[in-house]
Structure formats: C-alpha cells, structure tokens
Amino acid sequence: MSDSDTNQPDVLVLRKGTHGMPVEQYADALRGRLPDRTVELARTPTAERDRIRDARFVTGMTLEDELLEAAENLEVFACAYAGTGHLPLEELEARGVAVTNASGVHGPNIGEHVLGAILRFTRRFHVGARQQRRQKWRHYQAEELQGSTVTIVGLGAIGESVADRLEPFGVETIGVRYTPEKGGPTDEVVGFEGEGFEDALARTDYLVLACPLTETTRGLIDREAFVTMDPGAVLVNVARGPVVDADALVEALRSSWIRGASLDVTDPEPLPEDHPLWTFENVQITPHNAGHTPEYYERLADIVAGNVRRFADDPDAALENQVRP
Incomplete structure (x- = not known):
C-alpha cells in the first residue's frame, strides 16, 4: 500500500x-x-x-x-x-x-529487575541501608544465592529472561507453565495444578511471578500457598497484582510465613497511602517500574x-x- x-x-x-x-x-x-x-x-x-x-x-x-x-x-x-x-x-x-x-x-530489563530484587534479599542490602541511615556500624547475617531453589511462574519471554540470568549463580530452577510437557529453560517444569505445583512451592527459596493474569493465575498465590512456602522464602512479583491475594500476603508477612516480598505490582494499583504493605521493612515496593x-x-x-x-x-x-x- x-x-x-x-x-x-x-x-x-x-x-x-x-x-x-x-x-x-x-x-x-x-x-x-x-x-x-x-x-x-x-x-x-x-x-x-x-x-x-x-x-x-x-x-x-x-x-x-x-x-x-x-x-x-x-x-x-x-x-x-x-x-x-x-x-x-x-x-x-x-x-x-x-x-x-x-x-x-521487556525481557532484559525485567530479568535484571528480578535478579536485583533476589540479590537484595540474599545479601540483605535493605538491612545495610537501614543501618546506614541510622549511622550504625553493626554486622548482620546474610545469605548465599548459590544452592537456592528459584521457582519461576510463567515461562514466556520474561520468565525465560529470568532463567537465563540466574544460570551463572548455581541455583536450581523450577518453571511453571500451562503446558509443562513443552519443557523450558529451567531444571524442572511443572503445571499450575496438582501436587507438582504444591511441591514446588514447598521447595522454593525465591518465588518469581512472571505470568499473565488469567482465570487460572488470579489469586494463585493465596493463603494456602503462603502456608505451604518455607518461612525463609521470598516472593518477587513482576506479573500482575491480582495474581497474589493481597490480604493473604499481609497475613503471611505479619505471621512470618515468608521472609519478605519484592512487589513491582500490587492489588490495588496504585497502592493506597494507608495500605499496610507500605509499613513492612521486609517489603520492597516499586511503582510498576520493572518494565522501564x-x-x-x-x-x-x-x-x-x-x-x-x-x-x-x-x-x-x-x-x-x-x-x-
């Protein structure tokens, strides 16, 4: 034409x-x-x-x-x-x-965002930043990413980018997708339903949400999921806010069912000024900015x-x- x-x-x-x-x-x-x-x-x-x-x-x-x-x-x-x-x-x-x-x-930039969020919690940079603001020189314990298990929910372009960037860190990766028989770039691939997904949650150190919002994924990470996860696990959400039950997340944080969360998306969004998620020191919030x-x-x-x-x-x-x- x-x-x-x-x-x-x-x-x-x-x-x-x-x-x-x-x-x-x-x-x-x-x-x-x-x-x-x-x-x-x-x-x-x-x-x-x-x-x-x-x-x-x-x-x-x-x-x-x-x-x-x-x-x-x-x-x-x-x-x-x-x-x-x-x-x-x-x-x-x-x-x-x-x-x-x-x-x-979005693959490269969101992949880097996720990796940065994981490393922040692994090396506990938020604790160091808090002590720096208070001008306190006090040693604190940190973790190693090597040997951890990272579960990536959604193996589209973003999920694959996350998996690629985790490759040099010596972690075990589990991918979650609608058709697990297709395989993927992770060490294991499971579906959204059944014992395979529940077992993945129980073994996960870092749970990365990189899936679209669908009938299947809406509220996927609910109270039962948080109870299943290890208390040392960290949630990283770069998908959509409603993939996580917001009330269950607040309960999980208050009850120490998980170690923390990095949220680039929330439900509702923008997050209201009086929302309790703003008050947790072990929650990182970015304003839907991972895509920039x-x-x-x-x-x-x-x-x-x-x-x-x-x-x-x-x-x-x-x-x-x-x-x-």
Whole structure:
C-alpha cells in the first residue's frame, strides 16, 4: 500500500506514550527501520480520529472504543504493550483485525529487575541501608544465592529472561507453565495444578511471578500457598497484582510465613497511602517500574517494522507476536 496512492500512511502511530518517554521516539524508531514506508504520528485526538478512518495498520498503547468505531479499514493493531487485556479484543476479533503485542520487549530489563530484587534479599542490602541511615556500624547475617531453589511462574519471554540470568549463580530452577510437557529453560517444569505445583512451592527459596493474569493465575498465590512456602522464602512479583491475594500476603508477612516480598505490582494499583504493605521493612515496593527501559521503543520498533513488511507483502500472513485472531 503506497501513501502516494491513498494519502494514508503505511503505519499510523497513536499519541499515547509510555514510561514517560515521548511517543515521537517510537515514531522515529519506526521511520529509521522503514525508510521506504510512510510512518505518521497522530499527535492530537482530532488527528487520531481523522487519520485512523482509512488506516489499515495502526500501532499504539491503547485503542478506545470511540477510536475503534472510527477505524473503518483497520486490519492490524500492533499493541505497544505486552499485555492486551485492556483492549476491546472481542470487537477487534469480530471485525477480523489482527492484534499483535510487544512480547519480548521487556525481557532484559525485567530479568535484571528480578535478579536485583533476589540479590537484595540474599545479601540483605535493605538491612545495610537501614543501618546506614541510622549511622550504625553493626554486622548482620546474610545469605548465599548459590544452592537456592528459584521457582519461576510463567515461562514466556520474561520468565525465560529470568532463567537465563540466574544460570551463572548455581541455583536450581523450577518453571511453571500451562503446558509443562513443552519443557523450558529451567531444571524442572511443572503445571499450575496438582501436587507438582504444591511441591514446588514447598521447595522454593525465591518465588518469581512472571505470568499473565488469567482465570487460572488470579489469586494463585493465596493463603494456602503462603502456608505451604518455607518461612525463609521470598516472593518477587513482576506479573500482575491480582495474581497474589493481597490480604493473604499481609497475613503471611505479619505471621512470618515468608521472609519478605519484592512487589513491582500490587492489588490495588496504585497502592493506597494507608495500605499496610507500605509499613513492612521486609517489603520492597516499586511503582510498576520493572518494565522501564530506554530501549523500549527500539525493541518494539524491531517487531512492528518487521510486521509492517510482512503485512505489505501478504495481508493474510501470520505476524510476529500475533495474539488475535
């Protein structure tokens, strides 16, 4: 499809950015990879409504119902987030619009975030920081990561990235996925249900949640899970807040059923100022920040630009990271 034929761009970029980075950077990254294509940024609400009417390939963080109604010729929506639960997926599917996501973009940065959280608790840096604030030179006991068991719930791009970064540390890894028969990069792979998952929880020193929020994973880590875990275990959640029963987590921390938690996501989110999770010294809270990386738009543009070319060559071709239909 040529811009000269229809006065429509090959790619329309919607105006919402992410992580505080100007969306212009995303449009520029696409232009650099598609020098022979037209990439247009709709920078205002009016421009979005006007330009999406005839656009076939659109990319952005969100797609509101009003905007979708105006998209009369939409064939591909390239979501700029890894998660697509916020999109009107049923309507998009009913209209035959192919939807792709940004899976893989977050692998390195979230993998590093998880590793940092694990090492923080292993070497108890939070204790050292607290004593530094109080100007107290007092030795404290620490742990070793080597020989620990790390369970990674979710073996997508993020889970695999975590497993790769743990490889040099001499740990045993257990992966949890819907189809354990597929295997994975971990030493063991189990499913979400049954004795295998319960046994994994009982053996876990560090429980990393890197799974999507689904009917299966909502409330997965509940009171029973915390009671099953060893008192020395640490929870690291970079998935979604509702994967963990928040009330059960507070009870587990108050009752010393686990050693601590690193939470990049919470339920609710943002976490209210009066929420008890703010008060625990053995809880690390970051504001859904693990996904931030200065390379976000560059990695995303690699995926989307490739799909622009595939779509131009064959509108019916399967696209990278296609999730619907």
